[in-house]
Amino acid sequence: MKYQCEIVRDLMPLYLDDIASEQSRQMVEAHLSECKECSALFSQMKNDELEIKVKEEKTDVIARQKKIFKRKSALVGSVLAGIFMIPILICLIVNLANGDGLTWFFIVLASLLVAASLTVVPLVAPANKLLWTLGTFSASLILLLGVCCIYTGGKWFFVAGTSVLFGIGMVFLPFAVRSRVLSSVLKRQKGLTVMTADTVLYVLMMLSIGFYTKEPDFFKASAAISLPLIAFAWAMFVLIRYVGNNGLIKAGLCTMLCGVFVFFADSLIGLLLGLSVHIPTFSPFLWNFATIDGNVKWLSLIVGVFLGIVFITIGLIYRRKQK
Numbered sequence: 001m002k003y004q005c006e007i008v009r010d011l012m013p014l015y016l017d018d019i020a021s022e023q024s025r026q027m028v029e030a031h032l033s034e035c036k037e038c039s040a041l042f043s044q045m046k047n048d049e050l051e052i053k054v055k056e057e058k059t060d061v062i063a064r065q066k067k068i069f070k071r072k073s074a075l076v077g078s079v080l081a082g083i084f085m086i087p088i089l090i091c092l093i094v095n096l097a098n099g100d101g102l103t104w105f106f107i108v109l110a111s112l113l114v115a116a117s118l119t120v121v122p123l124v125a126p127a128n129k130l131l132w133t134l135g136t137f138s139a140s141l142i143l144l145l146g147v148c149c150i151y152t153g154g155k156w157f158f159v160a161g162t163s164v165l166f167g168i169g170m171v172f173l174p175f176a177v178r179s180r181v182l183s184s185v186l187k188r189q190k191g192l193t194v195m196t197a198d199t200v201l202y203v204l205m206m207l208s209i210g211f212y213t214k215e216p217d218f219f220k221a222s223a224a225i226s227l228p229l230i231a232f233a234w235a236m237f238v239l240i241r242y243v244g245n246n247g248l249i250k251a252g253l254c255t256m257l258c259g260v261f262v263f264f265a266d267s268l269i270g271l272l273l274g275l276s277v278h279i280p281t282f283s284p285f286l287w288n289f290a291t292i293d294g295n296v297k298w299l300s301l302i303v304g305v306f307l308g309i310v311f312i313t314i315g316l317i318y319r320r321k322q323k
C-alpha cells in the first residue's frame with residue numbers, strides 16, 4: 001500500500017495537468033477512492049493550484065485594466081492638447097495681423113502652458129506623473145512671469161520668480177521627494193533635502209527683494225528677522241527628525257521650544273538690530289493695549305514649558321514601561 005501511495009503522489013501533478021496516460025489516470029482514481037491520506041493530499045493540491053490560477057488571473061486583469069486606463073488617459077491628454085492649440089493659433093494669427101510682430105502672443109502662450117502643465121501633462125506623462133507635473137508647472141509659471149516682465153518693461157522678474165519658487169517649494173517639495181525616483185536617490189535624506197532647498201530658496205528670495213528695493217537697511221533688517229526664524233524652523237526639524245523615536249518626548253521638546261521661541265524671538269530680533277531690549281512684563285490681571293504683548297509672551301512661555309514637561313514625563317514613563 002505504502003509503495004503505491006508514493007507512485008500515486010508522484011503522478012498527481014501529471015493528473016492535475018491532464019497529461020497523465022490513460023492507465024496512470026485510472027490507477028490514480030482507483031487509489032484515491034480507497035486511500036484517505038492520498039485523497040486528502042490530492043484535494044489540497046487541487047485547491048492550491050486553483051488559488052494560484054485565480055491569483056494569476058487577478059494580476060492579469062489588473063495589468064490589462066491599467067494598460068487600458070493608461071491608453072485612455074493618453075488619448076484624453078492628446079485631445080486636450082489639441083484643444084489648447086486652438087486659442088494659441090488664433091492668438092498667433094491675430095497678433096501677427098496687427099503688423100507689429102509677435103508681442104502679447106507670448107503671454108497667451110505661456111499662460112496656456114501653465115494650464116496645460118496641470119491638465120495635459122498628468123494625463124500624458126508615462127511615469128513619474130507628479131514630478132513631471134510639478135516640473136512643467138513651475139517652469140511654465142516662471143516663463144509666464146518672465147514674458148510678462150519683458151512685455152511690461154518691468155524689473156521685478158527675480159522678486160516674483162524666487163517668491164513663486166519658494167512658495168511652490170514649501171508646498172510641493174515634501175511630496176516630490178517621496179516620489180519613487182527621488183526617493184530612491186535621497187533615501188533617508190528626504191527631510192534634510194527639503195529643508196535645505198527651502199532655506200536656499202528663501203535666501204534667494206530675500207536677496208532678490210533686497211537688490212530690487214535698493215533699501216539701504218534692507219539686508220540688515222531682513223537678516224535680523226530671518227535668522228531667528230530659520231534657526232527655529234531648523235531646530236524643530238532636527239528635533240522631529242533626529243532626536244530619538246519617542247513621539248511624546250519629541251512633542252514635549254517641540255512644545256517647549258515653541259513657548260521659549262515666542263517669548264524670546266522679539267528680543268533676539270531687537271538685539272540683532274541693535275535696539276535696546278527689555279524683558280517683557282507679566283500682568284495677568286490687566287489686559288490692555290500696553291500689556292497684551294508681555295502677557296501673551298509670558299503665557300506662551302509658561303504653557304509651553306508646562307505642557308512640554310507633561311509630555312516628556314509621560315514619554316519617559318511610557319519608555320520605561322516598554323523596556
Ligand SMILES: [Zn+2]
Nearest residue numbers: 005035037038
Ligand atoms: Zn495512498
